[in-house]
Amino acid sequence: MKNKIIFLALLLLSFNLMFAQNSLLSDFPKGYTPKEVGNRLAHRFVVGKHMLHGGKWISYPETFNWNGSLKYAAITKDRELLKLLKDKFEPLFTTEKGLLPPKNHVDLNMFGSLPLELYRITKDKRYLDLGISYADTQWQLPETAKSEEKEWADKGYTWQTRMWIDDMYMITIVQTHAYKVTGDMKYLDRAAKEMVLYLEELQRTNGLFYHAPDVPFYWGRGNGWMAAGMTELLRCLPKNHKDRSRIMQGYQTMMASLKKYQMPNGLWNQLIDEPDCWTETSGSAMFTFAFITGVKQGWLDTKEYAPVAxxxxxxxxxxxxxxxxxxxxxxxxxxxxDKQYYYDRPRKVGDYHGQAPYLWCTVALLEK
Incomplete structure (x- = not known):
């Protein structure tokens, strides 16, 4: 009887500890709940102006902010917000059609993820046709391709490969979204093959990533793109996919390193490994998204990583x-x-580079 009581007491203690750890990502004080924050930021986006790429086309920060707002509207079943976001897109089929990005660069083809997300939510085929064209042309070598672009294509990679860590979100997001709405594994295979290449070339032994092979600095948002890209891809990859274990290894190694470099204030610096550098929010939000998702998906130990998130x-x-x-x-x-270049980068308020990953966090926190 005594042993049974001890066993039940330990079981209850274990349950209470597990509940306390899980509540770290669900129980927030007023003003900090994901619904409150998501509502503020999504409606802020609805009334915002276009953030254009080179002054010509819808930019990747706007695309990702829009995506985050859509996912927030979907998970909260906010039909009014969803309508506002759809209405904001409608002119891109007509009067604002000239703002659609061309399909000729990694920073532009990512736009396809937005209409693909709209298709996933609405099933309106106009969005599917538009979005898939961006996913497919990322792997269709143009006649004007340069020799280096042809070399990448010949090896089975996208001709838009350039070995910047930013690419691992730009490429991954449009290819995974294409997979989600079509079920065609070629899109996941493309993204996974590309991700393994970047892991092999850019991840250092400390788990972090150089901005590029010739730029040996651990830039915050650049590493954020990589963290978020691996997270999005791992959510889609089947457990038996040939590249999953390699990508999971890269992800978990990075998360362990980021845990080490988290500053006392809870965030990360513009240059992650430089304690005297300034706190930067966009990269920090991307890391937070990756931590939240990792804990909820079981890729990261809850006891160790939920407090970090x-x-x-x-x-x-x-x-x-x-x-x-x-x-x-x-x-x-x-x-x-140039290390000083990263220290000296200007800081902005309300820039979509930062607004977007905050919304990703709200959705990740709201997901079951």
Missing amino acids: RKAWMALVSYINENGDVTEICVGTNKKN
Whole structure:
């Protein structure tokens, strides 16, 4: 009888500990709940102006902010918000058609993920036809291709390969979205093959990634693109996929390293391994998204990583101002082999580079 009581007591203690750990990602004080934050940021996007790429086309930050808003509207079953987001897209079929990005660069083809997400939610075939064209042309070598682009294509990679860590979200997001709406494994195979290439070439022994092979710095948002890209891909890859274990290894190694570099304030710096560098929110939000998802999917140990994710989320929310704009966001950044360049990058308020991953976090927190 005594042993049975001890067993039941230990079982109850284990259950209470598990519940406490799980509640770290579900029980938030007023003002910090994912519904409150998501609602503020999604509606902020609805009334915002287009953020154009080169002043011509819908940019990748706007695309990803739009995607985040759509996913938030879907998971909260907010039909009014969904209608507002659909209405915002409608002119791209007509009067704003000229703002559709051309299909000739990794930073532009990613746009296809947006109409594909709209198709997933609405089943309106116009979105499917538009989105798939961006996913497919990423692997269709153009007649004007340069020799290096042809070499990549000959090896089975996208001709848009350029070995910047940013690419591992730009490529992954459109290819995984194409898979989600078609069920065609070729899209996952493409993204996985590309991801393994980038892991082999850019991930260092400490788990972090250089911005590019010739730029040996651990830039925050660049690493964020990689963390988010692996997360999106692992959510889709079947457990028996030949590349899954390699990608999971890269992901878990990175998460362990990021845990080590988390600053006392809960976030990460513009240069992750430089403690005197400034706190940057967009990369921090991408890491937080990857941590939240990893814990919920069982890829990361809950006891070890749920506190990391919660601490980061609570810190992130404090960087949203009264207008619903995220602060301390690094502006768009090309690679440069100059450490001071990363220290000196301007910071913006309300930039879509930062607004978007905050919304990804709200959706990840709301998912069961």
